[in-house]
Amino acid sequence: MKFNDVTFEAAYGTAKQLPPSDLPEIVFAGKSNVGKSSLINKLFNRKNLARVSAVPGKTTTVNFFRAGNVRFADLPGYGYAKRSKAEILRWSELMEGYFAGNRDIRVVIQLLDMRHPPTQDDTVMLQFLTESGVPFAAALTKCDKLKPTERRKQAAYFADLPALAAAKAVIETSAETGEGMDALKSLIAACVQGE
Numbered sequence: 001m002k003f004n005d006v007t008f009e010a011a012y013g014t015a016k017q018l019p020p021s022d023l024p025e026i027v028f029a030g031k032s033n034v035g036k037s038s039l040i041n042k043l044f045n046r047k048n049l050a051r052v053s054a055v056p057g058k059t060t061t062v063n064f065f066r067a068g069n070v071r072f073a074d075l076p077g078y079g080y081a082k083r084s085k086a087e088i089l090r091w092s093e094l095m096e097g098y099f100a101g102n103r104d105i106r107v108v109i110q111l112l113d114m115r116h117p118p119t120q121d122d123t124v125m126l127q128f129l130t131e132s133g134v135p136f137a138a139a140l141t142k143c144d145k146l147k148p149t150e151r152r153k154q155a156a157y158f159a160d161l162p163a164l165a166a167a168k169a170v171i172e173t174s175a176e177t178g179e180g181m182d183a184l185k186s187l188i189a190a191c192v193q194g195e
Helices: 036-043 085-099 120-132 148-159 181-192
Strands: 007-012 025-029 062-067 070-074 105-113 136-141 170-172
Touching (some): 036 070, 105 120, 136 148
Parallel strands (some): 025 105, 136 170
Antiparallel strands (some): 062 070
């Protein structure tokens, strides 16, 4: 798989706009400010492929990128408090429409901030992925922000977390240092090949 040859395809704000799934899809999901855009940019070695914002909750659409014969879907972040009721409703409808759309999802990369336990929204998302049988892996972000002792403690915590029992992998990542990117690429390539 060529991770250095990727293009932005389109963004969709409602489930009705979503095109049919005609390629294997790799999905990125996580709460607002978990570092999703930064991780995507690091993974593809591009500065502005996914827009990084100082304001959490900026991604409000499903953004599609394409690399070869694989499509990557960047889902809007969840759990941002400053959204209106109408916006939260639109977000829910968009997410439900995406996952109910008979898509060729090979794996969902669920981002979790390694420094903290999963939020209630994270837990709901992990429960949904587990119960619906959607293959998923956890990318623990911001691992570089932890001191070695704290990092070992958090790694052990996530390794024993029941919500991650069904995960294909739990990978410690850093968009700053690039740690975990090779492991993520290997996982994605294996999932695309149906392994």
